[in-house]
Amino acid sequence: MGKWPSKPFWRGLLITGVCALSVGAMAGSAQARVVRAKAPAASHEAAPPASTSLPALQAQSAPAEARLLEIYKLVGAGQTRQALSKAEALIKDVPNFQLAQLVYADLLTAQMRPLPSMGHAPDDLAAKAPQRLDQLRMEADRRLQALRDRPPQGALPTQFIELPPTTKHAIAVDASKSRLYLFENGPHGLQLVADHYASIGRLGADKSFEGDQRTPLGVYYITSRLDARKLTDFYGIGALPLNYPNEYDRRLGKTGGGIWLHGVPSDSYARSPNSTDGCVVLANPELQTILDRVQPRSTPVVIARSLQWVTPLKTEPQRRSLHNLIEGWRVARASGDLNRLMSFYSPQFANGTRDLNQWRQTLEKEVTQQRGRALQLKDVAILGWKDKSDILVVTFGEVSDGQRTGAVKRQYWGKEGGLWKIFYEGVIG
Known part of the structure; x- marks a missing residue:
């Protein structure tokens, strides 16, 4: 060698x-x-006709x-x-x-x-x-x-706290290395299966507003899949839009949109590291491996300035603690005790249409309809983020006793005075 x-x-x-x-x-x-x-x-980047x-x-x-x-x-x-x-x-x-x-x-x-x-x-x-x-x-x-600088064997980005078996893949992007990592979720948990060179924004990372030519940092989900036949050649073999701005971004006043993972024109192989208007861009053959695998809506995408890697064994205490936190919310939700349930919510709660007082009325109706029946949370995903504050993005299916399916909800939790509080909750499916 x-x-x-x-x-x-x-x-x-x-x-x-x-x-x-x-x-x-x-x-x-x-x-x-x-x-x-x-x-x-x-779409967001100027494409030739x-x-x-x-x-x-x-x-x-x-x-x-x-x-x-x-x-x-x-x-x-x-x-x-x-x-x-x-x-x-x-x-x-x-x-x-x-x-x-x-x-x-x-x-x-x-x-x-x-x-x-x-x-x-x-x-x-x-x-x-x-x-x-x-x-x-x-x-x-x-x-x-x-x-x-390969990731340590068996280590994962710190943001992946818990993913259910129904989440088949996860993606992490290290902006400082111009690198995208693809993980597969199997019987033994997340495993790194591929990593690829990726281009990001012309002015780097940490997007704040429309047109700033930066790639956002945070925890996102792929929302859909765009076929190449519906796009100009500029986007290559296809695109995977992300849910930027997410609810935490909106809370910080960030604007813009149209952030995708996409390919390159057919007369190119790759773009320079900082060359996009904010998207994450890969070579077409490498994007194809992702398009062939990932599922919209259930695939998380973490974009970090620099990924920190840790073994699942070291994060197990944190995972158990956060799992117990979510379980505490579930028990309060099923108990019918509205005051107990409201203790989990931030005074600054807002979900786009309701503030905390209005949300209390919504929860009161839901608790009444529950009528003391048992409540299960299925396919719980917990993702973490830390910059100006500690954030959790929690997604789950809410199924009442006697029902086979229920609403899919997403919550955003933040730390306030050292305690985790929900500042956003909404139905996503």
Whole structure:
């Protein structure tokens, strides 16, 4: 196994290639043009009206990123001829992977003549593409960083406190690493099954208002699936909208919308790390693996500035404590004791149509209708978030004794004076 190349070495490997690209030495292959339907009015990033046809994803089935990283390893081990051969095969299979094209260009140059130093390029050429060069440097940085800094074995992001068996998958995005992690929920709990390079907002993370070109931070859910046939080619093979702004975002006064996970145009393979209007963007083959698996409405998506990983064993005391908290609310809800039930709610409660006093009237009707029957909570999901304050996002099915189904509710809890209080509750299904 070859060692990883040093950062100055592989960074330099990009420079000759990007300069060659800037003067047209490596033009991308032409793609047939087709007309696609317009994106829905709620879409958010400016998309060109005409688009190119989607490439066959079969040619990109082998992970292109893994192949590129293997090339870096070969370069670091001094095996440049093998690296060149693998780079040539990679760009043949994935011709629109620009970072791979640039590495191939530098490897070719190194075969033909010695470079004064890796990263050397004539000033007049280097000056023609400084911004694109910086973007490619950052992309290479992020890809290598994420593959070097692997999550601890068996660890999970701290936000995933409890997920029911009906939640088959979960997603977490680390904005600082430009990385998306896909988890599968099986008999042994959540397991990391894939992770992919991802692009976020031009101005980084922590979205606050419409048009700020930032990606939101928080706990979200996929709300639907948008087919590529209903979108322009700009969005690639499809899109998964998120429920931004969520109720906590609204409480903080955040605005905007139209935040999606989506793909790239068919004449591209990937975008630079900070290049979207707020969406999370993946290469089409990698987005396809997500589209094939996740279910709208039940799949949580955590977007964090930097993910913190912890083993389930270490979070078990917290999980039990929060499970008992939700169980306490259930018992109060079923007891018919309205005052006891109201003690779980924040004075600042608001669900968009009702304040706390109005919500008390709603709960009074629900408690009366319950008539002392047992109440079960099914498929309980508990997700945590912490920035300015501690937040819980709790989703469950509420089923009364004698009934087979009931309303699906979502609650947002926040800490007030050290105690958990519900500041939002609503029916979502």
